[in-house]
Amino acid sequence: xxxxxxxxxxxxxxxxxxxxxxxxxxxxxxxxxxxxxxxxxxxxxxxxxxxxxxxxxxxxxxxxxxxxxxxxxxxxxxxxxxxxxxxxxxxxxxxxxxxxxxxxxxxxxxxxxxxxxxxxxxxxxxxxxxxxxxxxxxxxxxxxxxxxxxxxxxxxxxxxxxxxxxxxxxxxxxxxxxxxxxxxxxxxxxxxxxxxxxxxxxxxxxxxxxxxxxxxxxxxxxxxxxxxxxxxxxxxxxxxxxxxxxxxxxxxxxxxxxxxxxxxxxxxxxxxxxxxxxxxxxxxxxxxxxxxxxxxxxxxxxxxxxxxxxxxxxxxxxxxxxxxxxxxxxxxxxxxxxxxxxxxxxxxxxxxxxxxxxxxxxxxxxxxxxxxxxxxxxxxxxxxxxxxxxxxxxxxxxxxxxxxxxxxxxxxxxxxxxxxxxxxxxxxxxxxxxxxxxxxxxxxxxxxxxxx
Numbered sequence: 361x362x363x364x365x366x367x368x369x370x371x372x373x374x375x376x377x378x379x380x381x382x383x384x385x386x387x388x389x390x391x392x393x394x395x396x397x398x399x400x401x402x403x404x405x406x407x408x409x410x411x412x413x414x415x416x417x418x419x420x421x422x423x424x425x426x427x428x429x430x431x432x433x434x435x436x437x438x439x440x441x442x443x444x445x446x447x448x449x450x451x452x453x454x455x456x457x458x459x460x461x462x463x464x465x466x467x468x469x470x471x472x473x474x475x476x477x478x479x480x481x482x483x484x485x486x487x488x489x490x491x492x493x494x495x496x497x498x499x500x501x502x503x504x505x506x507x508x509x510x511x512x513x514x515x516x517x518x519x520x521x522x523x524x525x526x527x528x529x530x531x532x533x534x535x536x537x538x539x540x541x542x543x544x545x546x547x548x549x550x551x552x553x554x555x556x557x558x559x560x561x562x563x564x565x566x567x568x569x570x571x572x573x574x575x576x577x578x579x580x581x582x583x584x585x586x587x588x589x590x591x592x593x594x595x596x597x598x599x600x601x602x603x604x605x606x607x608x609x610x611x612x613x614x615x616x617x618x619x620x621x622x623x624x625x626x627x628x629x630x631x632x633x634x635x636x637x638x639x640x641x642x643x644x645x646x647x648x649x650x651x652x653x654x655x656x657x658x659x660x661x662x663x664x665x666x667x668x669x670x671x672x673x674x675x676x677x678x679x680x681x682x683x684x685x686x687x688x689x690x691x692x693x694x695x696x697x698x699x700x701x702x703x704x705x706x707x708x709x710x711x712x713x714x715x716x717x718x719x720x721x722x723x724x725x726x727x728x729x730x731x732x733x734x735x736x737x738x739x740x741x742x743x744x745x746x747x748x749x750x751x752x753x754x755x756x757x758x759x760x761x762x763x764x765x766x767x768x769x770x771x772x773x774x775x776x777x778x779x780x781x782x783x784x785x786x787x788x789x790x791x792x793x794x795x796x797x798x799x800x801x802x803x804x805x806x807x808x809x810x811x812x
Contacts, residue, residue, distance in 0.1 A: 362473060362495070362505075363387070366471060370383045370438055380435050380436060381436050382434075382438065383412075383440070384437065384439050385404075385405075386400075386404040386440070386442070387441075387442040388441065388443040389443065389446055390448050391606075391607065391649065391650050391653060391656055392606055393606040394606060396446055396447055396448045396449060397447060397449035398450035398453050398454035399450065401447060402454075402457075405441075406425060413435060416431055429465055430464075435467070437468050438471065440471045441472045444472050444474035444480055445474045445480065452483060456483060458472065458487070459485075459486045462488070462489070462490070476494070495541075506541055510539065511532065513535075513546060514528060514550075517553055518531075521558075523560065527560070530564055531553070531563065534568070539572075544654070545572075545574050547651075548651065549577070552570070575658060576671070578640070578671075581639060581640065582671075582674075582675045590633070593620070593636070594637045596617050596618065597617055597633065598640060598641070599679050600616055600691060602660060602679065603744075604691070605733075605737050606733070608647065608648050608733055609647050609648075609733075611730045612729075612731075613648060615733070615734055616694045617694075618694070627646070634648055639655075658672050658675055659679050660672075661675070684744070691738075691741040692741040692745050693759075696734075696766050699731050699734055699738070699777075700769070702731045703735075703774060703776075703777055707773075707777060708727070717779065717780075717782060728781065735777045735778055736778070736781065736786050739791075739793050740793075742759070742794070742797060746800065746801065756801045759801070775787065
């Protein structure tokens with residue numbers, strides 16, 4: 361939220377100064393493998409920079425970023441990166457680059473945000489000129505900003521629900537008293553109050569069910585989900601969403617989650633099912649995301665507040681009653697089932713095996729839309745389902761047989777699908793991992809596979 365405000369301010373100031381300023385930004389998100397790595401950060405910054413100053417295009421070959429920053433024609437440029445702590449791949453290299461380049465040119469300014477992680481502070485310490493702003497030490501300013509946000513949300517709710525002045529005041533006072541300087545807490549509570557099923561006269565009673573603190577709110581949401589008629593379905597969706605490698609589209613979700621009959625082909629029903637998962641998940645452009653990394657951490661038993669560790673661990677035990685290995689196995693087996701049904705020769709009707717990939721037109725609807733994730737990541741989940749040295753499971757030989765059957769009947773069609781998805785490099789890695797996994801499974805003595 362803070363970075364969004366800074367970006368808006370820089371853009372607003374730049375309206376009259378567009379010829380002399382660039383503003384490039386990137387928002388990291390740990391739950392999405394497409395935007396949680398250093399390569400994606402640099403790619404995003406470079407793209408926005410070139411989009412604003414096309415004269416820098418000449419550098420798009422070797423040492424792109426360094427050459428761009430050295431270009432004497434480069435205008436004053438602001439780079440903003442949100443949530444550095446959610447960059448899970450090559451973060452040390454990214455931090456080193458930021459520290460080096462921040463002192464390389466007076467025209468380049470860096471603004472980054474992160475949780476208070478010592479390893480991040482340590483690597484950025486080498487930057488020569490820097491200013492550190494700790495939100496914990498500026499709680500008064502944060503609270504003031506949150507109160508402005510609360511006022512904005514309450515005005516919206518008042519218009520939506522036709523609050524009288526007494527209700528409007530009560531809602532604003534409760535939010536202000538319990539927000540604890542957290543924008544996300546306010547957003548989640550207001551989202552719940554805006555639900556069409558919450559009548560105006562029930563708003564205050566509904567409001568008081570939300571405890572202060574983000575982790576306490578998550579615990580309350582888990583409790584509500586657990587008492588709902590769709591608790592088992594929600595548990596399954598939350599478990600899958602927590603451990604998949606990237607956010608799933610609604611179509612992909614139907615392949616790896618056991619949906620009720622007559623639901624998988626109805627987008628509106630699928631959207632309603634995602635909404636049943638409390639406020640842990642949100643839907644953007646038909647793709648399911650966690651509302652925030654803290655929501656995912658809570659379900660994994662990693663609550664940000666140490667005082668909430670018990671509630672967070674209970675949430676983990678509810679979502680993963682048999683551990684994460686079983687969920688990985690469930691996704692792996694569901695993926696093989698979906699691919700076995702869907703994959704066939706010439707999925708896109710190209711008619712010629714030598715068709716250039718750049719010339720391929722994806723049909724509408726895409727026949728691979730439900731198995732895109734499964735094609736690329738089923739081996740990852742198979743690997744993560746194989747127990748460690750301290751865990752025993754008696755179904756490994758069964759999994760070996762299932763994989764053998766799939767490869768025997770669908771191997772070429774799977775490779776074709778990977779090609780159409782432009783994921784052959786991931787496929788090569790998957791095949792190597794698969795070979796090692798199958799060898800490992802066959803070397804485990806049968807008696808070690810039995811549960812004690």
